[in-house]
Amino acid sequence: MADKPRRTRAFEQVLLQVERRIADDGLRVGDRLPGERQLAEQLQVSRASVREALRVLETLGVVSSQVGRGPDAGAILTSRPDSALSDLLRLSLGLSSLSLREVIDTRLMIEQWSAQHAARMPEPEPAAMAEAMRAMEASVSAEEFVEHDIAFHVAIAEASGNRLVAAVMRALRDAMRRYAIEAVERLGDTGVLREDHRRIHDAIISGDAAGAMDAVTTHLAHAYPELFSRGTP
Amino acid sequence: MADKPRRTRAFEQVLLQVERRIADDGLRVGDRLPGERQLAEQLQVSRASVREALRVLETLGVVSSQVGRGPDAGAILTSRPDSALSDLLRLSLGLSSLSLREVIDTRLMIEQWSAQHAARMPEPEPAAMAEAMRAMEASVSAEEFVEHDIAFHVAIAEASGNRLVAAVMRALRDAMRRYAIEAVERLGDTGVLREDHRRIHDAIISGDAAGAMDAVTTHLAHAYPELFSRGTP
């Protein structure tokens, strides 16, 4: 009835075949794909279609193309989902398809989870958190502060041991960078935030999961007071 | 020093310009972008480069291209980040850049959050949950069961009111579909899972946030016993 079959385009065939090849041939990160011309001939499509497919894969962080010649040239399998996630969120925010509220609520969820799990990790802190805190003390501009703030929170997510959660955190902070800078400028003094960071850090390295979760919750309320003051806006 | 400037490619310029135009001109979902030929002339690049950029935007769920003529033809701004997220996760899993463990832990985080927030929502259930439960009772194959199971859990995430969380949930379940089917087949009997669903559903509609969170936690432990039996694998 209302179905829209929409015949599959050539580049979509290429995508299917490449993904299939990755699965069947057990290709791994670092392996090379055939050249664009060769791929075009194998799949009986034009080079333009192959390029469109490669562009999609590059967008998804699955391949990385290098010009020139030699073992490093050509389309190489990688795995960098971070920029794709970040682009996705940034554009969705730009199109107002997501509200800042939703993004920040999601961030709170991830921060709480990360802090708890990081605190439960047997290994000591990965130094990245401490380094980011040091850098924040020396920051002079809001931009600089936010940069290190992002590094600090990403370090927590990474300390949780879950790369997917860490990737989402990085993408969230990346997409929100502009709003974070505005928020810091509105606050004026970053003393409260830095004190929060110390509390979070201390709770994590001392293995206090509940305290770490509480500390990040307080922290976000300080950073975005307008979103956490009321009940359910 | 070790920088790799890598001169920006033509399609990247197109991406920048289009994103800039979205922000500056305040374009919204539903608005049309200029045609490929026109865009190519405006930005002084070839149509092939424009097409590569549009392919990227399509991958990110930002535009949707329709052939033909008329008001609905051409590149239209949309906002469907779901398939992009799903592709991203599926390919990352395929490249073993993410472990199933990480994905399922992330899923548990989202399920717990969604269940709590859905239970706190003033509105009653959105019927989608109940409908999915009914459909699960009638399922005969593992594939069919998983399909409705996905709908059930996505409905919970949507009931939380956060579209970003719901989108991530949908993408996670999509990317994991294959593993979920295997898990159901390994289990054999889905009675335990269906009983779990009832508990989750009841807790949510009765506004019992703690009970809902507990129910989803138990549910995931039932669905993936091998991942939750030991301490820290």
Next chain:
DNA sequence: CGGCCAAGTATGGTCAGACCATACTCCAGA
């Protein structure tokens, strides 16, 4: 006058072929 069908046209989809820039490979010559 009104409805219907055919021609026109704008749009994306695809292809072929060419040329450029880049960066490695290889070999000849000092």
Next chain:
DNA sequence: TCTGGAGTATGGTCTGACCATACTTGGCCG
């Protein structure tokens, strides 16, 4: 042995053409 230049495979880009699709237009016929 080292060095520099020629060779070459790779992605990056452009041009121009043609096809398929689906709306738009206008004229024909009832």
